[in-house]
Amino acid sequence: MSTEFHKLLFEISEALVTEELAALKFLSLDHVPRRKLEAIHEPKAFLEVLQEKDMIGAGNLFFLKELLYRIHRIDLLTAQLGSSREEMERELRGRAQVSPYRQLLYGIAEDLTSEDVRSVKFLLQKQLPKTKLQENASMLQLFLEMEINGIIKEDNLTMLKDILQRFRADIKKKIDAYEEKKRENYSREEVRYPVSVSVHPEEKGAEGETAKQHGKIYKMKNIPHGYCLILNNHIFRNPRYNREGTLQDGEAVKRVFKWLQFETIEYMDLEGKKIYETIKEYSKKDHRNMDCFVCFIFSHGEKDKIKGVDDECVNIEDLVSCFTGTNCPSLAGKPKVFIIQACQGSVRHPSVAVESDCSGPLEVDASPLTSIPDKADILIGMATVEDYLSYRSRKTGSVYIQSLCEKMELLCPQREDLQTILTEVNNAVAKRELEGSKQMPKITSTLLKKLVFEVPQ
Structure with missing residues (x-):
């Protein structure tokens, strides 16, 4: 990267103070994982993380401009980046990368006086521990703690409104306006499906029930329906881990996803960095003429990470975050599915005496996932729950993936949705005895509708 670009970032970082860094971190929470931001204590490190996440670069300074505009550093925006307040206001129409939710909370934090913040702390005594309500805790820090504890979230600001109504009704009205605008946006974007009306409305049956449920099913109208991306690590640099x-x-x-009319691509034996780059590449593709995105990841790993064949790790949260509505707008409102075959620890589930289903020696993988970004329309199916092993036959493949494919071939023609199918997989895998142990898969979902894969006629 150019010397001029690094010089620019250095000069900007030198001009920022501690409170401004806190504001920048808060405004970037939709793009950078919280735990990574918590580890940042000076502006240079923050700008380095934005580079790592491809949020800024020598030819891509829009997000940095927006951040400086949001924290009112118009002097830096003008002197260092050559943009005025008026130019940014024009550019941000329809292009803002800081969500309206973050903008709202930051604006509220700016509007509250020191006395107001003390009042908020007093009213939160039953909801937050005393250690989080210290005199030096800022309003942004309180918002972070409220989010962590589920007190506020993007679609639920009721408690915050109740608190502000007691002493700052003017700011409470800002939240009302935000919620009203959000409702208007949803009503404009709502997809309306034609519903056939029976001559005998009291009649029930398969067709009537399908029509009733149709508005709650993700659309599957394009061919192909989307990409099915498979990242499959087989041969490792250390042959012991093959x-x-x-x-x-x-x-x-x-076999299954070509049958379901997906564009299916498999990448073999990727290094850690290449796993992230490949996921990032697919998040940048134009998915406007597609209905869905599916990604399978098969590898070793460790807690919260997937390992490349070079033994380098990549955070699973970082991979999934590439497909949030902000980072992949052409898939916003469409389902994103991640299926991960990997262990989440080294503990074995105890087994009861049942007939063995195994047809050969079993191996284990190691790679966990303990959390996913709290974004809509994402489903993650995992081979096992936290801290436990998952099993793979050297001859026939992994217990979880093979069961999933079998159940999809059986149940997709019956128009069962994916969560129902995965629940059947959980049941099937949990019943099997695996060399004296058991395995319990896990489903984590923020899907807002049923995901039903269309079977070609």
């Missing part, structure tokens, strides 16, 4: 049986998993997934 994952025999994973080729069978890849073949099973390709």
Whole structure:
């Protein structure tokens, strides 16, 4: 990267103070994981993280401009980045990368006086621990704690309104205006489906029930329906870690998703950095003429991370975050599915005496996922719950993936939705005995509708 670009970032970082850094971190929470931001204590490190996340670059300074505009550093915006307040106001129409929710909370924090903040702390005594309500805690810090504890979220600001109504009704009205605008946007974007009306409305049956439920099903109208991306790590640089049986998993997934009319692509044996780059590449594609995105990841790993064949790790949260509505707008409102075959620890589930289903020696993988970004329209299916092993046959593939593919071939023609199918998979895998142990898969979902895969006639 150019010396001029680094010099520019250095000069901007030198001009920022502690309170402004806190504001920048807060405004960036939709783009950078919270735990990564918590580890940042000076502006240079913050700008470095934005570069790592591809949020800024030598030819891409829009997000940095927006951040400086939001924190009212128009002097830096003008002197260092050559933009005026008026130019930014024009550019931000329809292009803002800081969400209206973050803008609202930051604006409220700016409007509250020191006395107001003390009042908020007093009214939160039953909801937050005393250690979080210290005299030096800022309003932005309080908002962060309220989010962590589920007191406020993008679609639920009721408690914050109740608090502000007691002493700052003028600011409470700002939240009312935000919520009203949000409702207007939803009503404009709502998809309306034609509903057939029966001559005998009291009649019930398969067709009537389907029509009733149709508005709650994600649309599947395009061919192909979307990408099915498979990242399959088989041969590692250290041969001890080769994952025999994973080729069978890849073949099973390709068979099922080609049948379901997805554009199916498999990448083999990727290094850690390449895993992230590949996911990022697909998040930047134009998905406007597609209905869905599906990603399978098969590899080793460790807590919260997937390992590349070079033993380098990538955070699973970072991979999933590439597909939030902000980072991948052409998939906003459409389902994003991630299926991860990997362990989440080294503990074995105890087994009761049941007949063995195994047809050969089993191996384990190691890679966990303990949290996902709290974004809509994302489903993650994991081979096992936290801290436990998952199993893979060297001959026939992993227990979880093979069961999933079998259930999809059986239940998709019956128009069962994906969560129902995954629940069936959970049940099937949980019943099996795996070399004296058991395995319990896990589903984590923020889907807002049913995801039903259309089977070609």
